[in-house]
Amino acid sequence: MKLKCEVQVSNRHLPTLNIRKHGRPAFTFVSLGRKPGHYKDGKIYLLLCTAQNRNGTHYLLTNNVEQIFSKFICEGKATIRLSSPADDISFSKADPNHLSILIKMVKLASEGKPFPENVLSSLTPASAKQIEKPSSSLHITSPSQYPMSFPKSLLELTVNNCLLKRVSPMITALTNLSVLDLSNNMLPHLPESFSQLVVLHTLNLSHNKLTVLPPVLYKSDIRKSLMYLDLKHNEIQCLPRDMTQFLKLHSLNLGKNQIKHLPESTSFIKSLQNLFLPDNLLEYLPATLLSKFFDTMDFSNNKFVISQAATDRSAIFPFPTLVELAARTIISHSVSYTSEDLDVHSVCYLNQAHFCICGQPCFESKVCRFIQGKLQCRTNYGNDYIPFNAYLCSKKCLQRFDKI
Template identity: 35%
Template sequence: MKLPCEVEVLSRHLPVLGLKSRGKGVRAVVSLCQPPRSRGLQPLARAEPGRGACLLVSTMKDKRGTRYELKENIEQLFTKFVDEGKATVRLKEPPVDICLSKANPGSLKSLLSAVRMAHRGCDVSIPLSTPTPVKTSEFEKFKTKMVITSKKDYPLSKNFPYSLEHLQTSHCRLARVDMRMLCLKNLRKLDLSHNCIKKLPATIGDLTHLQELNLNDNHLESFAVSFCQSTLQKTLQSLDLSKNKIKALPVQFCQLQELRNLNLSDNELIHLPFKIGQLTNLRFLSAARNKLTNLPCEFKMLSLEYLDLFGNTFEKPGALPIVKLQVPLTLLESCVQTVLSNRIPYGPHIIPFHVCRDLDTAKTCVCGRLCLESFIQGTTTINLHSIAHTVVLVDNVDRMEAPIISYFCSLTCYVNSSDMLK
């Protein structure tokens, strides 16, 4: 078998000599081969007992490859991240570590299983190749970018190359996300714009290295909570949801805390997630041409380079506040304040799910305290230049202000901040 992947061969003598490795793998084809007999190369289907298989590493610069003996020559196998397509084979002689990455996990596991058998001197159960030069076409399997812009070019009978890091499938009339895409563990950029996708699969978070996702011009009506609670919280930096039919985003959306670029334009949003202030890395935000009537309280916590809210139906601040004060506070209200103020960890495995939901939806008073059901709600205006360097006009009359909701945990806070209200 032949395994396209990236390989870095590290000599364990380098640190002793005070040298460092290059620290970057190269495209390679790794295979198990049968050492040639003295009479010349003879193709064999299986290894013969006593004639151990060798590990052959071929690169574009060295297509004939370098052979490494395996029989009783493996010091250790590192397979902790084999499900991510990574493994390391540590040899005794020569004293090197063969680091494999960006490999198909299934094929990598089969190769490592055969490597173990070869180390023990057992008959290897997979077909072996002869140590002949690898063809250039073998390296083409290690494709990192694929762009498909028409339905007729969309692959139906064959899989996407596992090594893909950038995949674009636009104008293909896709009604759903192809599950084969979710097997591309090295994917960093996925462009599904200009399709007919209505719903995202719950397992899209399996793309553990995804940094950019473009869903522009689809038929999305909602956004999955599972997406927001996946490993994408730590990787996703750019998200384009423009030109869809989304009416609301879940509270958990603000857990995507690595987001830097967010495009929500041309949807049907009536409000933004009220915990949007948690997106501390956000720098570019566009929510133009939606149905926003005001901004959430935590919006003023953002620090943006670019902001576009043009074409929304912002209302004028209301004259009368909404009063929901409760005296004395309920036990639930007191518990919520205590847990959040002291940053006590919580989750559905510790406390009931509905209590977790209440904790997630707690509001922040202008004084910094938290409130759940006991508060006064008022509306103020915010100069958008106070949170963004570049601001697109809110409307056609050169307005740079927008209404923002404010919460007050007590009458005292409300009175002290009364000059903010209009």
């Protein structure tokens, strides 16, 4: 049994002797087996080899383990508490599956139970290659630097100026990636296999050929981890209402695209604090933005204009039909639907939903208002007052809107 991870060994008696020794975790090659020449005594040892000590340190496990802490084993963390010496061996940044197997074997060894011989390793000094810390970051800036394969240990990957027209399966197989920069390429879309990057929190897709916000980003588990998304300098023309599926998105950059309208649901992304849409084709903003506070927003160099002709001055709300009431319920409760569940007309009807400033969807039973308003945040726009378009679902919302 072998494992590569970071290990920290701390002695529990040092604090009682008023000795403070804070050792740092070191990249370690971990082996589980019997000492050479001691195969008959049946004792199992743990061998820890580091760059400073390639011969390693042996720790007896048989009848020598006080306690095992494995609550965070799914995060690649665990601790083995030994009786003699009084050391705590803490593992971190380990592969959760491999660490789980190691902990199970340690438990068997500590209890003196029958042990599967095929998992035992020879406890010999580690080679230079075995204790070499795996790469966690890789930067590629030209096609000539593009490798035949990528290290599985990568946490950060940058691939710029490589004329990529598709994302290689080798990249989407790097499931430990937390930062990915694919800017300055020619990507028209993202593959479904992109959904494998479930711990990705920073993604840069600027300066590509994207025409839509890739659905895989907000329809897969990536939506649960993604925090920073850069899509500037693409060819995106519209944004989906389903952007609200992002759970942790903090910053969204959509500058230098061809976006004409911003969905009312944008303000319902609860975690969103920074929104950048300079150099687009925006004529107005949804009034739902007025009900949310952002840290920073940039709407410079757009084509803002107030269309008084489109403003509905009526305060008469037609009573919603049964169709609209059903549609409002579906949208409000985020009921998923496809063309297999509903007919084409119903799907089209649901896709035409607008959102009131109260957050509720509305269809025919609504009134429209255009006003000039001021955002409550740091903005980059020559005029502090920006045109807003509001869809209002009831008289109560209309009265509230008139007070803004």
